[in-house]
Amino acid sequence: MSGQQLAVERRPVAVRRAAVLSTARALVILRWVVIAAVGAAMGFPLFYLFSSSLMNAHDVSAYPPHLLPPSIDWSNFARAFDYLTGRTIVNTFVYSIGVLLIQLVIVLPAGFALAKIPFRAAPVILAFLIIPMFLPTNVVLVPLYVVTHQLGLIGGYAGMIIPVVGRTAFGTLLFRQFFVSLPTGLVEAARLDGAGWLRTLWSIATPLARPAIAAYASITFLNAWNDYIWPLVSAPDDAHRVMSVALAPLAGGQLSTIPPNVGLAAAVISTVPVLVAFLLAQRWYVRGIVGTGVDY
Amino acid sequence: MAVHVHAPGTRERPTAGPRRARPPRLTTRRRDAATAAVLVGPNVVLYAVFVVIPALAGLVLAFYDWDLVDTPTFVGLENFQAMLHDSTVAHSLLVTLEFLALGVVPTIAVGFLLAVLVNARLRGVAVVRVLYFIPLVVSAAVSSVLWAWLYQPQTGMFNEVLSIVGAKPIAWLSDTTWALPALTLMIIWMSLPLVIILYLAALQRVPEDLIEAAKLDGAGAWLRVRQIIWPTVSGTTVLVFALEILNFIALPFEIALIMTQGGPIDSTTTLSLYIYREAFDQGKVGYGSALSIPQFLVIVLVALAARYVPRVFVGRRGSAA
Numbered sequence: 001m002s003g004q005q006l007a008v009e010r011r012p013v014a015v016r017r018a019a020v021l022s023t024a025r026a027l028v029i030l031r032w033v034v035i036a037a038v039g040a041a042m043g044f045p046l047f048y049l050f051s052s053s054l055m056n057a058h059d060v061s062a063y064p065p066h067l068l069p070p071s072i073d074w075s076n077f078a079r080a081f082d083y084l085t086g087r088t089i090v091n092t093f094v095y096s097i098g099v100l101l102i103q104l105v106i107v108l109p110a111g112f113a114l115a116k117i118p119f120r121a122a123p124v125i126l127a128f129l130i131i132p133m134f135l136p137t138n139v140v141l142v143p144l145y146v147v148t149h150q151l152g153l154i155g156g157y158a159g160m161i162i163p164v165v166g167r168t169a170f171g172t173l174l175f176r177q178f179f180v181s182l183p184t185g186l187v188e189a190a191r192l193d194g195a196g197w198l199r200t201l202w203s204i205a206t207p208l209a210r211p212a213i214a215a216y217a218s219i220t221f222l223n224a225w226n227d228y229i230w231p232l233v234s235a236p237d238d239a240h241r242v243m244s245v246a247l248a249p250l251a252g253g254q255l256s257t258i259p260p261n262v263g264l265a266a267a268v269i270s271t272v273p274v275l276v277a278f279l280l281a282q283r284w285y286v287r288g289i290v291g292t293g294v295d296y
Numbered sequence: 297m298a299v300h301v302h303a304p305g306t307r308e309r310p311t312a313g314p315r316r317a318r319p320p321r322l323t324t325r326r327r328d329a330a331t332a333a334v335l336v337g338p339n340v341v342l343y344a345v346f347v348v349i350p351a352l353a354g355l356v357l358a359f360y361d362w363d364l365v366d367t368p369t370f371v372g373l374e375n376f377q378a379m380l381h382d383s384t385v386a387h388s389l390l391v392t393l394e395f396l397a398l399g400v401v402p403t404i405a406v407g408f409l410l411a412v413l414v415n416a417r418l419r420g421v422a423v424v425r426v427l428y429f430i431p432l433v434v435s436a437a438v439s440s441v442l443w444a445w446l447y448q449p450q451t452g453m454f455n456e457v458l459s460i461v462g463a464k465p466i467a468w469l470s471d472t473t474w475a476l477p478a479l480t481l482m483i484i485w486m487s488l489p490l491v492i493i494l495y496l497a498a499l500q501r502v503p504e505d506l507i508e509a510a511k512l513d514g515a516g517a518w519l520r521v522r523q524i525i526w527p528t529v530s531g532t533t534v535l536v537f538a539l540e541i542l543n544f545i546a547l548p549f550e551i552a553l554i555m556t557q558g559g560p561i562d563s564t565t566t567l568s569l570y571i572y573r574e575a576f577d578q579g580k581v582g583y584g585s586a587l588s589i590p591q592f593l594v595i596v597l598v599a600l601a602a603r604y605v606p607r608v609f610v611g612r613r614g615s616a617a
Contacts, residue, residue: 028418035414039427045485046430048453049442063451064459106339113335117328125336129343139568139591142575142584143350143357149364151345166346168339197331226435229550233576244437248554251440260445267438274433282426289490290497 053265060261080265096224111175178212215288218281243270357585375586388570399544407491440554472563498532
């Protein structure tokens with residue numbers, strides 16, 4: 001409005017403004033180009049993984065390297081599947097989904113109780129959960145192995161899954177955070193209608209917690225799927241092998257035993273499920289990380 | 297006192313007949329505690345067994361000689377004495393610090409700048425932004441296979457780029473000078489998404505009128521970033537700093553175990569990796585546990601430093617507000 005007045009009064013300003021606008025526009029375009037270029041660089045390794053996994057044995061080792069497969073060789077994937085074995089792929093799902101579901105059952109009710117049920121031990125338990133949150137697994141790897149070994153759990157699904165489920169701090173704090181922000185009125189209304197805590201949890205709180213469950217599930221699933229050290233240490237036999245454990249030897253200079261294009265195809269097979277899951281759940285994943293500030 | 301007040305209520309209840317009276321307060325509180333115990337119990341038990349007990353057990357095992365099979369023998373301070381004479385300990389501690397020194401600050405700085413860059417309400421940016429999160433879905437194992445391929449000495453992409461520039465090829469992962477920086481670069485790539493996500497969230501809290509005011513005052517983009525945005529997100533910087541230190545202790549262990557097995561000639565053997573080898577390959581569980589103590593001290597020191605260092609490093613000079 002005032003801009004119009006000015007323009008009427010003094011033309012040079014309008015002219016100058018037009019120049020400023022076009023500079024601003026150029027800057028916007030420049031910024032877009034930079035964003036796209038850096039994004040392409042970030043995404044390049046994954047693009048190159050997919051591309052190389054489709055090359056035939058000759059093209060994949062050609063020099064100079066090809067960016068795109070000159071001809072597409074799908075047989076790499078059949079051979080990669082044979083190398084990984086169906087059992088290993090199933091194990092990866094059993095491990096990731098097992099960790100996710102069992103921990104969810106333990107972590108959601110605890111988060112609810114810590115947020116909504118008044119009891120004296122709550123602050124103590126909270127402090128107890130927060131203190132070692134910053135202890136990376138590898139520091140306690142040896143004693144964790146010892147404890148699991150003493151419980152007789154090494155070498156089976158239970159030994160792979162239960163100790164990881166035991167790292168409950170992240171999930172518990174995430175759900176507590178969510179339930180704290182849930183209006184107490186909703187819970188109290190249910191209580192006044194005569195619903196017990198368990199009923200309130202099951203039919204009021206849990207359905208409302210769907211966003212928190214989505215955030216928790218996407219982060220936990222992704223982390224578990226990508227786990228390497230613990231599945232390796234706790235169940236090293238072929239019957240319980242997960243894909244990370246099967247893939248790792250291919251990176252250690254032993255690509256020669258398995259042709260590189262087949263090894264890269266195996267890496268693609270193990271990445272596609274999480275890639276799809278992430279693209280679908282990206283929003284929840286980001287919210288979960290930002291909500292707690294931490295993802296492990 | 298409470299008991300006296302509520303005792304009549306408790307007594308009255310049986311006579312209340314079919315019409316249910318509200319349960320008296322004391323019972324409610326007890327019932328609350330019981331329900332809470334049921335809901336929290338399994339969580340606390342598992343957490344105690346698999347997080348707290350291992351942390352404490354590590355301290356105890358450090359005084360024993362044990363191979364997981366025979367009866368553990370108490371050896372007092374022998375493990376700690378052995379540590380002092382073990383040259384690999386000092387070396388692997390140094391490697392751990394090298395990874396931290398090369399990795400943490402670049403990850404934070406680049407992550408911050410990329411977050412500022414993509415924090416734009418431009419058409420199509422939301423789609424492109426996904427590319428910045430891509431490394432999240434690439435596991436340590438897949439990443440290792442992939443980057444080993446990129447670092448491949450004869451036909452790898454990195455040496456191809458070097459040859460385009462006219463530089464000599466490098467035997468990245470089998471060169472004692474280059475293996476550690478090569479792994480660090482890969483870990484930075486893997487770590488950027490988390491940093492970008494956390495900074496993007498923090499950037500939503502930067503007051504827009506402040507930015508506009510600075511623009512009117514003629515502050516250029518770099519000045520606005522330095523003087524307004526960077527100080528505003530300092531809380532996130534402290535968090536990210538702590539997270540990245542833990543990350544650059546955890547990931548080099550995993551990645552070096554997969555890609556270089558700590559080599560060539562131990563040039564990528566971090567303390568965690570050395571602990572792992574001693575405990576799991578040599579069967580020296582007690583010694584491994586003893587070695588975890590300096591590792592733990594490094595983390596505690598670093599955690600303490602994380603409380604103070606960012607204050608220097610974030611800086612508050614010339615506060616624009």
